[in-house]
Amino acid sequence: MAFFPASLENLIDKFASLPGVGKKSAQRLAFHILALSDAEALSFANAITDAKRSVHRCSICQNLTEGETCAICQSDRRDRSTICVVSEPRDVLSIERGHEYNGTYHVLHGVLSPMSHIGPDDIHIKELLQRVASDEVQEVIMATNPDTEGEATAMYISRLLKPFNIRVTRLAYGIPVGSNLEFADDATLNRALEGRTEM
């Protein structure tokens, strides 16, 4: 005998299919939905279909947008001579939060991963090369994650960019600001030593 009505079980299953949501949490979320007003529940459902329908990739930088191009690519206050290459849209958010960077972005939507059969044609490398070839680009900053795959992807792309004779840089490695040397891992500490600067 099913304990919950079929449509409730179905909603629980949907929530449970989300990353990081277990069966118990999914139940709690589904009960929360049932406790919403009809209008609120409908608005939640519409938010899903609206986002799915409206959001696509910027034709220039591949970041998520509702227009043909994204707000950053459209802005005339951004420096188009510098492109910061990131693997995911959320990484754009992280860098924008610093209010330091004023160039444009290029979102790869993934990293090279032979283990997961993700090759150069599966992420937006070709579009980056096209931008570098056609635009007034002077520097590409590789800002993929500092893990094995992010590292390999940065390395691979930097080699492809060699012929263009532009500056290709990588985010600095080092100890995080405000952290404690005691808790820094060896690899980070070594990189911080290698990259030491004059005071």
Added chain:
Amino acid sequence: MAFFPASLENLIDKFASLPGVGKKSAQRLAFHILALSDAEALSFANAITDAKRSVHRCSICQNLTEGETCAICQSDRRDRSTICVVSEPRDVLSIERGHEYNGTYHVLHGVLSPMSHIGPDDIHIKELLQRVASDEVQEVIMATNPDTEGEATAMYISRLLKPFNIRVTRLAYGIPVGSNLEFADDATLNRALEGRTEM
């Protein structure tokens, strides 16, 4: 400048409004939705509206159901002379999981809570009294949670049931099966002592 398109921000906000989902998790969930196929995203949205539209309360026990009455109230294999009173639909699931109980349920949808202004008229006590008055009920088992509010609610209802001259019982308190005395709190241990049984 907004970093994400409006419809994506909206979806993130919706997820962030769910209990136990923070801003970061909400972002991850929203990105997951965008990565779904159109059909999968639509099916998620439909699951919300379907559940909200189809699920309502059983006219007898107030448990969640899609029919006029729930499967347990409809079943002729359940003993209608015993009603187990719980505060939430998920508690029915917990008790059913034990495969021990064969009576019916009554779901209060809440507990008495003067702090949150939830009084006797805000939870389904009246419907319980009507069942006890009209049905062949011989025993009501109070299975609200063993916390202050659940306790008070059980006490309140048991007093209302006095005039009906039926058996009113409460789930036993004691040490959980398979646990360790060392980790049992004092209140539980005292209750386990009080409720000790002959071997």
